[in-house]
Amino acid sequence: MLPIPQDFPVQPLADNQAAKDRVTCGSCGRSWDDAIPTSLTPAPSARCPFEYFHTQFGVVDPVGEFVKYGDQLGEIVDVRYDSSVTYRCKVKHFNGTMWTIEPILSDLKWIQQDVTSNYRTTMDAFLEGYLECALWSSTDDDGNPLDDNYGIEDLSIPAYEQAKQECHDFQMANEELLEQYSRGLAYAGHDFWLTRNRHGSGFWDRGEGAVGDALTEASHMEGDRTLYAGDDGRLYFA
Numbered sequence: 001m002l003p004i005p006q007d008f009p010v011q012p013l014a015d016n017q018a019a020k021d022r023v024t025c026g027s028c029g030r031s032w033d034d035a036i037p038t039s040l041t042p043a044p045s046a047r048c049p050f051e052y053f054h055t056q057f058g059v060v061d062p063v064g065e066f067v068k069y070g071d072q073l074g075e076i077v078d079v080r081y082d083s084s085v086t087y088r089c090k091v092k093h094f095n096g097t098m099w100t101i102e103p104i105l106s107d108l109k110w111i112q113q114d115v116t117s118n119y120r121t122t123m124d125a126f127l128e129g130y131l132e133c134a135l136w137s138s139t140d141d142d143g144n145p146l147d148d149n150y151g152i153e154d155l156s157i158p159a160y161e162q163a164k165q166e167c168h169d170f171q172m173a174n175e176e177l178l179e180q181y182s183r184g185l186a187y188a189g190h191d192f193w194l195t196r197n198r199h200g201s202g203f204w205d206r207g208e209g210a211v212g213d214a215l216t217e218a219s220h221m222e223g224d225r226t227l228y229a230g231d232d233g234r235l236y237f238a
């Protein structure tokens, strides 16, 4: 839960803290002493002096929440209190860039878990296996594997969106075959990358018989992709 700033006029009570008139909010679960007069207490019936902290953040810890700022997606990694109404937030852009946003409450748009643009929650095992394999099997200009120096978080947004779409389409088109594939979704994503790029192993050589052959044919139909690092340090597909 978001901490209440130390100079906020009302301070929440600790669990065992004595109070003359202890009141607990049904929404956020914070308690306060309504017998102490402040600019916000005594609170009118059914109101909570910490309502400001109900908004946007809700009752969850904002750290780890996904946010949208303009066109960018990010994850809150730190929240620091700045004044009684302003929180500075450190947001990790999904590309790895850190930004500091102020004031967060009005600038950031919260992304619900079910919004498909949410990077982490929409990354299923198939996509993760696919991207990890792409990093593992691709090299930089000096011949080093990309995963020596890069991770999935270094993908450019267009590359990430493209991979997500292609993996989704492949899974939709081959749903029944993938259900019969015995190595699981992450491995299937891994094999999709290897097979479409005609590397030395893939769906066909896992002992999966006709299922492996059909997935191999389906992968070849998708054509190949090359993953490379751009001048901006982000990864792109060609």
Ligand SMILES: [Zn+2]
Binding pocket: 025, 026, 027, 028, 029, 030, 048, 049, 050, 051, 054
């Ligand atoms: Zn409350």
